[in-house]
Amino acid sequence: MPKPDRGVHVEVILRCRPLNDDEKELKLPVVISCHEDRGEVSVVQNTAYKQIDKTFSFDKVFGPTSQQKELFDEAISPIVNEVLEGYNCTIFAYGQTGTGKTYTMEGGRVGVVESGEFPRDVGIIPRAVQQIFDVLEARDEDYSMKVTFLELYNEDIMDLLAPDESLNGPDDKSRKPIALMEDGRGGVFIRGLEQEVVCTADRIYKILEKGSAKRHTADSLLNMQSSRSHTIFSITIHVKESSSNGEELMKCGKLNLVDLAGSENVVRSGAKEGRVREAGEINKSLLTLGRVINALVEHSGHVPYRDSKLTRLLRDSLGGNTKTCIIATVSPSIHSLEETLNTLDYAHRAKKIKNRPEVNQRVAKSELIKDLYKEIERLRQEIYDEREKNGIYTPHDRFQIEEAERKALVEQIKNMEFDLVFKDKELMGLQKLYDTQQTLTAELSEKLQMTQKDFEKTQNTLLEIEGRNIKANATIKEKEHLISNLLQSEKSLTKQASELREELEHVASEASNLFSKLEQQDKLENGNKNLVQKFQTHLAKQLDVLHQTVAASVTQQEEQLKSMEKDFNYSLSKKIGGIQELTTQVRHLKKTHESSIKSLDDISEELDMSYRSAFSNLTSEVSRNSSALVGHFEKKFLEINDILDDIQRDLFNQQEKLAEFAEQQRQGHSKTLQLTRSMSEAMMNFFETLGTHTSSLTRIMEGTQKINGQKLYDLAKEFEDCAAFEKRQLLEKVAELLDISNDRKKNLVQTAINSLLESTASRTCKMQNEMSNLQDFSCSVKSELTTHMETIATNYLVATSVMDSGKDGFEKCLQQCMSESRMGVSQLRNAQESVLDLQKRNVGSLDSIVRNELETSRMILSKASSLALSALEETGMADQSLLSSIENLLKLDHEAHKNIRSIVVPSFEDMKGLGSKHYHTILKIKEAGQCFLDEYKVRSSGT
Numbered sequence: 001m002p003k004p005d006r007g008v009h010v011e012v013i014l015r016c017r018p019l020n021d022d023e024k025e026l027k028l029p030v031v032i033s034c035h036e037d038r039g040e041v042s043v044v045q046n047t048a049y050k051q052i053d054k055t056f057s058f059d060k061v062f063g064p065t066s067q068q069k070e071l072f073d074e075a076i077s078p079i080v081n082e083v084l085e086g087y088n089c090t091i092f093a094y095g096q097t098g099t100g101k102t103y104t105m106e107g108g109r110v111g112v113v114e115s116g117e118f119p120r121d122v123g124i125i126p127r128a129v130q131q132i133f134d135v136l137e138a139r140d141e142d143y144s145m146k147v148t149f150l151e152l153y154n155e156d157i158m159d160l161l162a163p164d165e166s167l168n169g170p171d172d173k174s175r176k177p178i179a180l181m182e183d184g185r186g187g188v189f190i191r192g193l194e195q196e197v198v199c200t201a202d203r204i205y206k207i208l209e210k211g212s213a214k215r216h217t218a219d220s221l222l223n224m225q226s227s228r229s230h231t232i233f234s235i236t237i238h239v240k241e242s243s244s245n246g247e248e249l250m251k252c253g254k255l256n257l258v259d260l261a262g263s264e265n266v267v268r269s270g271a272k273e274g275r276v277r278e279a280g281e282i283n284k285s286l287l288t289l290g291r292v293i294n295a296l297v298e299h300s301g302h303v304p305y306r307d308s309k310l311t312r313l314l315r316d317s318l319g320g321n322t323k324t325c326i327i328a329t330v331s332p333s334i335h336s337l338e339e340t341l342n343t344l345d346y347a348h349r350a351k352k353i354k355n356r357p358e359v360n361q362r363v364a365k366s367e368l369i370k371d372l373y374k375e376i377e378r379l380r381q382e383i384y385d386e387r388e389k390n391g392i393y394t395p396h397d398r399f400q401i402e403e404a405e406r407k408a409l410v411e412q413i414k415n416m417e418f419d420l421v422f423k424d425k426e427l428m429g430l431q432k433l434y435d436t437q438q439t440l441t442a443e444l445s446e447k448l449q450m451t452q453k454d455f456e457k458t459q460n461t462l463l464e465i466e467g468r469n470i471k472a473n474a475t476i477k478e479k480e481h482l483i484s485n486l487l488q489s490e491k492s493l494t495k496q497a498s499e500l501r502e503e504l505e506h507v508a509s510e511a512s513n514l515f516s517k518l519e520q521q522d523k524l525e526n527g528n529k530n531l532v533q534k535f536q537t538h539l540a541k542q543l544d545v546l547h548q549t550v551a552a553s554v555t556q557q558e559e560q561l562k563s564m565e566k567d568f569n570y571s572l573s574k575k576i577g578g579i580q581e582l583t584t585q586v587r588h589l590k591k592t593h594e595s596s597i598k599s600l601d602d603i604s605e606e607l608d609m610s611y612r613s614a615f616s617n618l619t620s621e622v623s624r625n626s627s628a629l630v631g632h633f634e635k636k637f638l639e640i641n642d643i644l645d646d647i648q649r650d651l652f653n654q655q656e657k658l659a660e661f662a663e664q665q666r667q668g669h670s671k672t673l674q675l676t677r678s679m680s681e682a683m684m685n686f687f688e689t690l691g692t693h694t695s696s697l698t699r700i701m702e703g704t705q706k707i708n709g710q711k712l713y714d715l716a717k718e719f720e721d722c723a724a725f726e727k728r729q730l731l732e733k734v735a736e737l738l739d740i741s742n743d744r745k746k747n748l749v750q751t752a753i754n755s756l757l758e759s760t761a762s763r764t765c766k767m768q769n770e771m772s773n774l775q776d777f778s779c780s781v782k783s784e785l786t787t788h789m790e791t792i793a794t795n796y797l798v799a800t801s802v803m804d805s806g807k808d809g810f811e812k813c814l815q816q817c818m819s820e821s822r823m824g825v826s827q828l829r830n831a832q833e834s835v836l837d838l839q840k841r842n843v844g845s846l847d848s849i850v851r852n853e854l855e856t857s858r859m860i861l862s863k864a865s866s867l868a869l870s871a872l873e874e875t876g877m878a879d880q881s882l883l884s885s886i887e888n889l890l891k892l893d894h895e896a897h898k899n900i901r902s903i904v905v906p907s908f909e910d911m912k913g914l915g916s917k918h919y920h921t922i923l924k925i926k927e928a929g930q931c932f933l934d935e936y937k938v939r940s941s942g943t
């Protein structure tokens with residue numbers, strides 16, 4: 001039956017430190033969140049490139065705000081108690097450099113402990129020590145306590161408690177590593193490791209401080225005081241117990257506190273040169289630790305404890321009978337994310353390791369004393385051998401182990417020597433390479449300097465050439481510019497002259513066209529005026545005739561009405577005489593007369609109706625004719641208006657074109673003038689420079705002349721001196737001859753000098769003359785040019801003024817045309833208004849006449865009817881007596897009736913005549929209108 005697995009998982013605690021000052025300053029994001037209550041740690045990072053969201057669970061989690069005391073009380077204190085119960089316990093601190101391993105294990109200095117309370121940053125070790133002492137003291141136990149403090153650096157074990165004289169400093173190469181040995185019982189021991197027996201906590205704090213100071217530390221990129229070694233601080237406690245049989249037993253417990261080196265990789269830590277090996281060795285221990293953990297987790301047969309000293313030393317703590325706790329430390333910042341994830345993985349895996357903790361067996365005090373005696377004996381022998389120089393006594397089995405280790409060391413040294421030779425060769429090769437590189441670099445720098453000098457020279461020459469080139473280009477450009485300016489001005493002058501000629505011709509033709517059009521317009525206007533005048537006279541005549549006719553008819557009517565009145569008066573007087581007679585007779589005739597009077601009334605009403613209809617027809621006819629005439633007039637007026645508007649628009653257009661043309665002309669002229677001016681200025685400048693050159697030439701000539709004269713004078717003088725000297729030398733003997741000869745020579749020279757002077761003077765004079773001629777010529781040319789320019793300018797001004805005056809005249813003419821056409825329009829409008837007025841007045845007068853006529857007829861008729869009624873009344877009264885005088889009355893009535901008829905009938909006829917006359921007059925007016933229209937049509941088709 002298989003044994004039940006009594007294994008206990010390795011306890012894994014995670015501690016996350018707060019952001020340090022640098023990280024806060026850089027404002028690095030926090031990617032770790034600790035859930036202490038759930039014992040979970042989450043890693044969250046969401047960027048465009050990476051998305052991480054992982055959660056790890058551990059036995060305990062301490063976040064960035066957790067305190068040292070908190071961690072100790074919750075996680076470490078129970079382990080310390082286990083140690084006091086006789087267990088072996090190990091606490092590892094594992095994590096990236098700078099994440100707080102040393103802070104957690106050791107923390108700050110203990111200093112003075114007041115009322116049993118440590119400063120807040122004191123770590124696990126001092127607190128554990130304090131707890132052990134407190135418990136033991138509290139139990140009043142008989143105990144002994146030993147501490148060891150070793151460092152594992154580059155796979156070498158160093159004793160941090162070794163006496164100071166053997167050390168020259170933390171990085172002293174002379175520091176001797178101490179050997180790790182098999183104890184023959186499957187365990188290991190470190191030979192010569194100092195074990196300090198301690199009685200007080202303070203002593204341990206001091207030992208801890210001293211040992212920590214000796215640790216191998218070196219600057220690295222990640223942590224200025226980065227621990228690059230693993231340290232193991234061990235406390236072994238022996239507590240005396242009494243067995244039931246009174247035998248004294250010793251209870252033993254051991255606490256290993258392991259501060260591992262930084263877990264980060266070599267490259268990232270920035271380790272260089274010599275430290276590469278160091279990192280490799282550190283990693284060797286850590287890698288082996290990882291492999292051991294993996295093997296234990298995966299339960300693989302072979303666990304590679306022997307591959308590193310760290311794992312050999314801590315074999316019991318990993319999968320052995322030790323109680324183990326791993327404190328994984330991490331940083332919260334994004335900067336350490338990768339390493340944090342590695343640490344979390346590592347720690348998470350380590351959680352699966354199972355140990356089988358066992359309480360150490362109690363050892364009898366006598367056995368312990370025996371062992372101690374053996375140890376004392378061994379040590380004494382060692383000291384003795386050392387003194388005698390006869391070697392050291394070693395038991396046989398120990399000797400064999402040591403021999404094997406010695407051989408391994410020799411082998412290792414050989415290998416290292418071989419490595420050293422190889423490295424030396426490599427170094428030599430590298431040195432050579434470095435030397436050649438250096439010479440090459442020196443050569444190259446020399447060449448570079450020379451090339452730079454050459455380059456600078458070339459640059460200077462290039463700059464000079466460039467300067468010269470720029471100057472030459474500038475001169476060429478100036479000359480080219482001058483030539484092109486002259487050519488262009490010549491060309492533009494000729495071109496502008498031809499353009500001007502063409503434009504003038506064009507303007508002249510356009511002006512003649514305009515004038516002819518204006519003449520035609522004038523003619524048309526005159527014809528229109530005559531036509532309108534004719535029409536007016538014709539209309540006036542017709543209207544006169546109409547007025548006369550109406551006036552004649554009115555007088556006729558008046559006469560007829562007067563005669564009618566006379567007749568009525570006559571018949572009335574006659575009737576008054578016969579009324580008395582007739583009154584009686586009329587009564588009898590009443591009934592007969594009633595019917596006849598009624599019929600008379602009917603006839604008169606009919607007459608009235610016919611009158612009314614005839615008059616209304618007449619009025620409507622007249623008004624229709626007049627309105628037709630007015631409409632016709634209005635139409636014509638509108639047409640004429642349109643024509644006039646067209647003319648006005650044409651005239652405006654012409655005016656604008658003319659103004660534009662004049663402006664163009666002016667601009668062209670001014671350009672020409674400017675060009676001519678610039679040309680004349682250039683010419684002036686040219687002549688001025690010519691003049692200055694000429695004067696300087698003259699000065700040079702004068703100077704030359706002076707110098708020549710001076711030289712000739714000097715020559716003559718020299719010659720004279722020479723001659724005098726010769727003369728003196730030849731003495732008086734040849735005085736005469738010499739005098740003659742001298743005189744002759746003198747004369748000759750004088751004449752030659754004179755002729756030379758003369759010729760020079762004449763040539764200079766000629767030159768001066770030439771120069772003055774040239775100057776005169778240039779002056780004359782200049783003055784000619786000036787006058788020419790002035791004439792051009794005056795011509796231009798004259799042409800411009802002529803143009804302006806022509807334009808003004810044309811504008812005036814146009815304005816006159818326009819005002820005349822406006823006058824024509826207003827006259828036409830007046831004519832139309834007068835015709836309309838006339839028509840209104842005619843219609844009104846005709847209407848009033850007809851209405852008067854109608855009224856008088858109605859009055860006559862009413863009078864007649866009233867008379868008839870009175871007569872009827874009288875006849876009614878003279879009913880009986882009227883019968884006799886009926887015949888007379890009938891006769892009288894017949895006569896009156898006849899008279900009335902004789903008045904009414906001619907008046908009707910007159911009225912008819914008046915109507916027909918009116919009709920004829922209107923026909924004539926229509927004819928006149930038609931005639932006007934026809935004539936106008938003819939005119940408009942003509943234009």
Ligand SMILES: Nc1ncnc2c1ncn2[C@@H]1O[C@H](COP(=O)(O)OP(=O)(O)OP(=O)(O)O)[C@@H](O)[C@H]1O
Pocket residue numbers: 016017018020064095096097098099100101102103104223225226227228260261262329
């Ligand atoms: N929990 C924490 N609270 C406050 N400060 C901390 C904490 N953890 C670490 N620190 C600080 O961080 C710095 C680095 O810590 P420490 O030296 O202990 O890191 P380390 O992991 O031991 O590094 P190395 O592996 O290089 O030795 C120290 O200044 C320390 O005071």
